[in-house]
Amino acid sequence: MKEKKFKLRYWFWGSLLIVLVAGILWSYRSSLMAGTIKSALAQTGTIIHQRKVAATFANQEWPILAPFSGKVQFVGEDGQRFRRGETVATLQPEGAAPGTKQEYVMNQAILAANGGLFFRQSDGLESTMTSENLSSMDLGKLLAQTVNVKTAGATAQAGEVVGKIVNNLIPTVAFLELPSIDGLIVGKTIRLTAGDxxxxxxxxRKSDKPLGVVVQFPNYVDGSAINRRQEVTWIYQSPTNGVLVPRSALWTxxxxxxxxxxSEGVVHFKKVKVLDEDDNQAxxxxxxxxxxxxxxxxxxxxxxxxxxxxI
Structure with missing residues (x-):
């Protein structure tokens, strides 16, 4: 009888100890898990699908050469538009003193052979990097040409380029170096941001080597005559507006x-539908x-x- 009571007492206290230990462990586990939980607020925003790509621009450009050596005096500001036949600069021969009869007789006006924007800067590719050549020539060889940027100074040698005229009334053409051309179709359009x-x-035109496409903009691209090679933004997929969460929050x-x-101090799972995502957000x-x-x-x-x- 005593042995039976002892066993019952042993069972009771053993069970109570197990319950207490389990409770402590559960409390410790919950506290530990809760303490390592990180959260962020879902927020309204937009997922944008775009990347920077290298572009080489081509416009209709005419280099302007100094007919002889001398001092150059430019008319107007860089980027100013001139009509055909207007004076873009005057050239004073070397050795002609300002204000003398010799200067009056020998100074020569440098005229715009075509209408367009005048720039003192040139890169040596005005005659070769054209829309026609981008459409028909070997792109690898064409794009391998070295840009040699020069800005005309106060003096010039005979035959030296003192600037260029750029026709800003026709569309700019460019070659875009892309990571992939899958899904791109000649005749279709792509969204690009160049400058503003x-x-x-x-x-x-599509090209496998070098990998990319030739595109025609709907107008002249500001800045393309000065920076022939620069980055543009390719918007390769339409943006999605909605409520965004960090991509790390998704769980299967x-x-x-x-x-x-x-919610209200309790964590619960909610099935969701992902409308769009990028590397960081969904x-x-x-x-x-x-x-x-x-x-x-x-x-x-x-x-x-x-x-x-x-956080």
């Missing part, structure tokens, strides 16, 4: 994709802006009572 202009440029539970939300359908979402999800969070801080 965002436009749809028409694809006129069973066969369902969702996120863990933190746009979620029917998710309220401002709700905290767990950004380091894992198993065991469902129903967890937690007091977490947003």
């Amino acid at each position: 202009q965002t436009v749809s440029a028409k694809i006129t 539970q069973g066969e369902e994709l969702g996120v863990f939300l933190w 746009c979620i359908e029917n998710l309220q802006s401002g709700v905290p979402v767990v950004i380091n999800p894992r198993d065991g969070l469902e129903g967890l009572v937690a007091n977490v801080k947003n």
Whole structure:
């Protein structure tokens, strides 16, 4: 009888100890898990699909040469438009003193052979980097040419380039170096941002080597005559507006994709539909802006009572 009572007492206290230890361990586990939870607020925003790509521009350009050696006096500012036949600069022969009869007789006006914007800067590619050559020539050899940028000074030697006229009334053409040309079709357009202009440029040629496309802009691109080779932004997919969460918040539970939300101190799983995503964010359908979402999800969070801080 005493032995039976002892066993019952032993069982009672053993069971109580197990319950206490389990409770302590559960409390410690919940506290530990809650303490390592990180969250961020879902926010309204836009996912933009774009990347920087290298562009080589071509315009209709005419270099202007000094007919003889002498001092150059330019008319107007760089980038100013001149009509055909207007004076863009005057050239004073070497040895002619200012104000003398010799200067009056021998000074020569340098005229604009065509209408357009005048620039003192040239790069030596005005005659070869043209829209026609980008459309028909070997692009590898054409693009391998070295740019030799020069800005005309106060004096010039006979035959030296003292500037160029750029026709800004016709569209600029460019070759774009792209990571892939899959899905791009000649005759279709792509969205590009060059400087402050965002436009749809028409694809006129595709190239496997070098990899990229030749495009025609709808107008003259400001800055393309000075910086022939520069970066433009290729908008390769339409943007998506909606409620955004960090991409790290996405979690697959069973066969369902969702996120863990933190509401009223409790973490719970919500199945979601992803409308769009990039490397950092995901746009979620029917998710309220401002709700905290767990950004380091894992198993065991469902129903967890937690007091977490947003990061």
